[in-house]
Amino acid sequence: MKRLILLTGIAMLFCQRSLAQEIENKPFGNYLEKLNEAYPVTDTLVFDFPNDGKLLLLFNNTEYGLSFLEEKFTPVLKETTKFPEFKTLSYRLSEEYPQTKVDAVILDLERNYLPYVDQLELGAVIGMDYTGGDFTPEIGGRAMFNFRKFDIGGSFTNKIFFPERVDGNVKVNSNWFANLEYRWDKSDPKSNSANMFGIGILVNEDKSQLFSGTTMQAFYKRGVNKNVSIQVGIIATENFKTFYPTVGIRFW
Known part of the structure; x- marks a missing residue:
């Protein structure tokens, strides 16, 4: 599935709206609140798909740069042809917790959305x-x-x-x-x-x-x-x- 648009958002209004999304890799207990206190969301990266699905990445710009994340996620997303239609999946990125690390999020996307035949x-x-x-x-x-x-x-x-x-x-x-x-x-x-x-x-x-x-x-x-x-x-x-x-x- 070819990706048509790659968007980046930094506006605080968009960040607040993003935080209201259901996080796919939410840390246990109140760790998400602690993460947001230590590394508040300052930037977002959005990948749009032809089927009107979206991948939304939430992160702090002291941990990641946009170019780094684009380089890490773009090759993987070119292979994830089973991404759901008309749905936005939101992932919180941080190296503070195992499930929010970049490599862990990429693995989750691969395990769920790479094409597979039983x-x-x-x-x-x-x-x-x-x-x-x-x-x-x-x-x-x-x-x-x-x-x-x-x-x-x-x-x-x-x-x-x-x-x-x-x-x-x-x-x-x-x-x-x-x-x-x-x-x-x-x-x-x-x-x-x-x-x-x-x-x-x-x-x-x-x-x-x-x-x-x-x-x-x-x-x-x-x-x-x-x-x-x-x-x-x-x-x-x-x-x-x-x-x-x-x-x-x-x-x-």
């Missing part, structure tokens, strides 16, 4: 855990429904256990879990891969040599970078009488 994601699960004193490789598949601010889906994973060799033979014991997973990332408007929480239940058809009775797991995964994540969790087995902590690594 989609189905299919992927593999590959990693290694340390489970109750044993190293257990894990493989499987995952299906996630990707939404703008979160992903939800499930996976089918095999926690592989290698029991002690008998007569020199290596045996493999599979432990299949069906998992429900929820994934989110508040810091990246284009991905929800940073954090994942999941719960699962053992669904083996063959007897497990690692677990017995009703067995469930809960885990949290945190991304280190785009290719590697650290996962921690706990497994309850023997009908929830025994608990094994787990820690491991996941790829992709």
